[in-house]
Amino acid sequence: MRWILRIKMKSTATKLADFKDSIFGVIAKLAREHNAVNLGQGFPDFDGPAFMKELVTQKMNEGHNQYAPFPGTPNLRTEVSNYYKKFYGLDYDFETQVTISVGATEALYLVITAVTNPGDEIVVLEPFYDSYVASIRMSGGVPVPVTMHAPDFHIDKAELEKAITPRTKMIILNNPHNPSGKVWSREELQMVADLAEKHDLYILSDEVYEFLLFDGAKHIPMATLEGMKDRTITVSSAGKTFGLTGWKIGWICANPEISRVCRLAHQYITFSVSTPMQEAVAEGLKRLPEYLPGFVSLYKGKRDLFYNEMKKLGFDYTIPKGTYFMMVPISKKTTLSDVDYAMKLIKERKVATVPPSAFYLKSSEGSKYLRFCFAKKDETLRQAIANLSPEA
Ligand SMILES: Cc1ncc(COP(=O)(O)O)c(C=O)c1O
Numbered sequence: 449m450r451w452i453l454r455i456k457m458k459s460t461a462t463k464l465a466d467f468k469d470s471i472f473g474v475i476a477k478l479a480r481e482h483n484a485v486n487l488g489q490g491f492p493d494f495d496g497p498a499f500m501k502e503l504v505t506q507k508m509n510e511g512h513n514q515y516a517p518f519p520g521t522p523n524l525r526t527e528v529s530n531y532y533k534k535f536y537g538l539d540y541d542f543e544t545q546v547t548i549s550v551g552a553t554e555a556l557y558l559v560i561t562a563v564t565n566p567g568d569e570i571v572v573l574e575p576f577y578d579s580y581v582a583s584i585r586m587s588g589g590v591p592v593p594v595t596m597h598a599p600d601f602h603i604d605k606a607e608l609e610k611a612i613t614p615r616t617k618m619i620i621l622n623n624p625h626n627p628s629g630k631v632w633s634r635e636e637l638q639m640v641a642d643l644a645e646k647h648d649l650y651i652l653s654d655e656v657y658e659f660l661l662f663d664g665a666k667h668i669p670m671a672t673l674e675g676m677k678d679r680t681i682t683v684s685s686a687g688k689t690f691g692l693t694g695w696k697i698g699w700i701c702a703n704p705e706i707s708r709v710c711r712l713a714h715q716y717i718t719f720s721v722s723t724p725m726q727e728a729v730a731e732g733l734k735r736l737p738e739y740l741p742g743f744v745s746l747y748k749g750k751r752d753l754f755y756n757e758m759k760k761l762g763f764d765y766t767i768p769k770g771t772y773f774m775m776v777p778i779s780k781k782t783t784l785s786d787v788d789y790a791m792k793l794i795k796e797r798k799v800a801t802v803p804p805s806a807f808y809l810k811s812s813e814g815s816k817y818l819r820f821c822f823a824k825k826d827e828t829l830r831q832a833i834a835n836l837s838p839e840a
Contacts, residue, residue: 471806479800496692504728520548552685575807629768
C-alpha cells in the first residue's frame with residue numbers, strides 16, 4: 449500500500465533520493481509472497497553454535513549489560529588483535545588500531561566516510577557487496593567501477609590502472625569474494641598492491657569470509673603483503689565465521705590515524721556496540737583453532753551437495769573455493785536476463801536467488817548469472833534442487 453502524505457512537509461535529503469530498496473529485501477519479499485525456497489540472502493537458515501549462545505547468556509549473567517567503551521570492549525579488541533597475530537603474523541595494537549562496529553557493514557561505512565571528501569573517487573571492483581557504493585555516495589564520493597571478469601573473476605591490470613585518477617583515494621576489494629566465491633591469489637593481490645603504492649591509495653579489504661575456504665585454499669590478507677599494512681584497512685565480522693549473522697559484531701584493523709577518524713564517526717553514529725555479544729565473541733575468537741575445522745567441513749558438505757546436484761541439472765561452472773555463494777551461469781538455460789530469470793524461478797519454480805546485475809555499475813556480465821547461497825539446511829538445498837529439476 450502506498451503511503452499518502454496528508455500534510456505539507458519539507459523534502460527529504462537529496463543525497464538519498466536515488467537510493468532504492470536493496471535487492472535482498474526485494475527478493476526476500478517476493479520469496480515470501482510466492483512461498484519460494486530462499487537461496488537468495490546470504491545467511492544460514494540454521495542456528496549458530498550452541499557454545500556461542502551459552503557464552504552470551506553467561507556474559508549477560510555475569511553483568512556485562514551496560515554500554516561498552518565506544519571503540520569496543522578491551523577483551524574483544526585484544527582477542528581480535530591476538531587472532532590477527534596468531535593466524536597472519538600481523539601486529540595490531542588493540543588500543544589504537546582495532547575498532548569494533550555493528551557488523552562489517554557499519555565498519556565499511558565508517559572507513560569510507562573517514563577517508564572520502566566530496567568528489568573523491570573510490571574504485572570498486574564489481575561485482576561488489578552493495579553497501580560499498582551506497583556508503584561512497586552517502587559520503588559524497590564517486591564510485592568508479594572496475595570489472596572482475598567472469599568466469600574466473602580476474603582483474604585486468606590495465607583496466608584498473610586506467611580507472612585511477614588524481615582524485616582516486618581508495619580501492620575496495622573483497623577477499624574471499626562475494627558473489628563469485630573466488631579466493632584471491634598472492635599475484636592478484638600484489639598487482640593491486642603495486643598500483644596502490646604507485647598512486648598512493650588506501651585499500652579497503654573486506655575479509656568477512658576469511659575462514660570460509662575449501663580444498664586447501666589459503667586466505668592472504670592484503671595487509672600481509674610487503675609494505676601494505678599501513679595503507680590497508682581490513683574489515684571483518686563474527687557474523688559469517690560463527691554463523692550468527694544477527695549478532696552484528698564487526699571490526700576494523702587500521703593504522704592509528706584511520707582508526708581515530710573511524711572512531712570519531714562511530715562515536716556519533718552508534719556510540720557503543722552490544723556489550724554481552726562483544727564479550728561472547730571475544731571468547732569465541734579464542735576458540736577458533738578448535739572451532740574452525742568443524743565449521744569449514746559443515747559448509748564444504750553443503751557446497752559439494754549443492755554443486756553436484758546443480759551439475760546434474762546441467763548447470764556448468766567451476767566449484768568455488770571460498771564463501772557460501774556460487775555464481776551460476778544461466779545462458780545455457782535461458783535467453784532471459786538475470787532479473788527476469790530470477791523472477792521466473794521464484795514464481796514458477798519456487799526458488800529464490802539473487803540476480804547479480806545489482807552488484808555491477810558498469811558491466812553487463814552479471815546478467816548472465818544467478819547468485820545462489822548454499823548456507824542452508826541440507827533439506828532446504830534438496831528442496832531447491834527438486835523444485836529446479838525438469839520433472840518438477
Ligand atoms: C562481502 C560482504 N561484506 C560485508 C557483509 C556484511 O557483514 P555484516 O553482517 O557483519 O554487516 C557481507 C554480508 O553479506 C558481505 O557479503
